[in-house]
Amino acid sequence: MQSFPRRKCKQIKVRNVEIGGTSPISIQSMCTTDTKDIEATLEQIRTLAVAGCQIVRVAVPNAESANALSSIVKESLIPVIADIHFDWRLAIKAIEAGIDGLRLNPGNIGKKERVQEVVAAAKERMLPIRIGVNAGSLEKEFAEKYPDNIPLAMVESGLSHIRILEDLNYDQIKISLKASDVQTMIQAYRLMADKCDYPLHLGVTEAGPVGSGSIKSAIGIGTLLAEGLGDTLRVSLTGDPVREIELAKQILRSLGIRKDGLNLISCPTCGRIATKNFEEWVLKVERELDKLNLPLTVAVMGCAVNGPGESAHADIGVSFGGIGPDGVPVGILVKNGEIYKRLPESELIPALIEEATILAKAKNLIKA
Ligand code: SF4
Numbered sequence: 001m002q003s004f005p006r007r008k009c010k011q012i013k014v015r016n017v018e019i020g021g022t023s024p025i026s027i028q029s030m031c032t033t034d035t036k037d038i039e040a041t042l043e044q045i046r047t048l049a050v051a052g053c054q055i056v057r058v059a060v061p062n063a064e065s066a067n068a069l070s071s072i073v074k075e076s077l078i079p080v081i082a083d084i085h086f087d088w089r090l091a092i093k094a095i096e097a098g099i100d101g102l103r104l105n106p107g108n109i110g111k112k113e114r115v116q117e118v119v120a121a122a123k124e125r126m127l128p129i130r131i132g133v134n135a136g137s138l139e140k141e142f143a144e145k146y147p148d149n150i151p152l153a154m155v156e157s158g159l160s161h162i163r164i165l166e167d168l169n170y171d172q173i174k175i176s177l178k179a180s181d182v183q184t185m186i187q188a189y190r191l192m193a194d195k196c197d198y199p200l201h202l203g204v205t206e207a208g209p210v211g212s213g214s215i216k217s218a219i220g221i222g223t224l225l226a227e228g229l230g231d232t233l234r235v236s237l238t239g240d241p242v243r244e245i246e247l248a249k250q251i252l253r254s255l256g257i258r259k260d261g262l263n264l265i266s267c268p269t270c271g272r273i274a275t276k277n278f279e280e281w282v283l284k285v286e287r288e289l290d291k292l293n294l295p296l297t298v299a300v301m302g303c304a305v306n307g308p309g310e311s312a313h314a315d316i317g318v319s320f321g322g323i324g325p326d327g328v329p330v331g332i333l334v335k336n337g338e339i340y341k342r343l344p345e346s347e348l349i350p351a352l353i354e355e356a357t358i359l360a361k362a363k364n365l366i367k368a
Pocket residue numbers: 267268269270271272273274301302303304305306307
């Protein structure tokens with residue numbers, strides 16, 4: 001697989017998670033719970049962490065939410081970012097509560113002394129601040145200056161916030177330039193990549209529900225990652241945030257950036273398909289092997305035309321097609337490029353799952 005040179009940038013740290021430099025690209029999400037409901041928020045954080053979320057953001061719209069932060073941060077398995085919009089007092093409260101990072105645009109806070117106070121408190125704890133520019137809420141000044149070039153307006157806005165922090169001698173910064181329009185966000189990140197050396201937090205904002213939102217996110221985030229841009233990411237979907245994590249992992253695996261999970265190759269089927277239950281078989285393999293979190297390439301192919309070839313390139317694979325001596329439909333199980341067994345169709349997938357697990361144990365991918 002082709003590898004893409006990664007953009008060089010500063011490295012920052014959110015609790016124990018490094019972002020930027022040569023650190024692995026991290027996955028983020030945001031709680032959908034009411035932050036002041038501590039138990040519900042912690043429960044969702046636990047679920048997200050188990051799914052693979054490495055950094056979680058919570059909304060801090062009021063003092064009650066800010067008051068809940070210290071209990072949440074103390075119990076959270078992963079770093080917690082406070083999402084602050086305009087209220088500098090909430091930012092201070094969040095910092096005092098031990099938050100691991102802030103999502104805040106210093107230019108939105110107002111008076112200079114307030115910004116100074118927030119930055120001084122962040123500096124004391126070396127807390128990273130994410131500057132987040134959204135195309136939908138661009139400041140009038142920049143929207144009017146570049147009415148026909150939204151990506152440039154977003155970048156100018158981002159740079160203006162960066163300057164505020166740099167003037168206060170603070171550089172624990174990462175930046176996002178999100179838009180619901182995929183082309184806009186791609187252009188904005190590309191432009192910004194040349195203008196600063198802070199880590200980039202990638203995302204297509206308000207991407208939509210799982211179906212269309214997954215496609216927009218995969219194209220927007222995937223295009224940038226393929227160009228070596230991006231240090232951390234969040235997929236934004238309407239629905240259960242666990243889906244955001246699953247999709248984020250898929251995007252990283254599809255580009256070969258993460259190699260920790262199942263790479264399932266299955267054919268789209270056509271008129272040559274040699275079994276009636278193909279989709280069911282494929283879903284069973286995905287379900288069973290995905291939960292083992294095996295870094296294996298597994299092929300499930302519908303007939304003998306492309307099946308043996310694709311299976312031979314995978315760690316393990318099956319190919320349906322053929323009739324046994326007793327007239328029963330059969331298929332082949334291919335392991336490490338060789339035909340390992342010829343089995344009746346009904347035994348093929350159970351044998352694949354068993355052999356994949358054995359292979360993973362042999363490779364020390366899972367404990368015996
Ligand atoms: S492997 Fe066979 S069934 Fe599947 S798409 Fe190719 S030719 Fe069709």
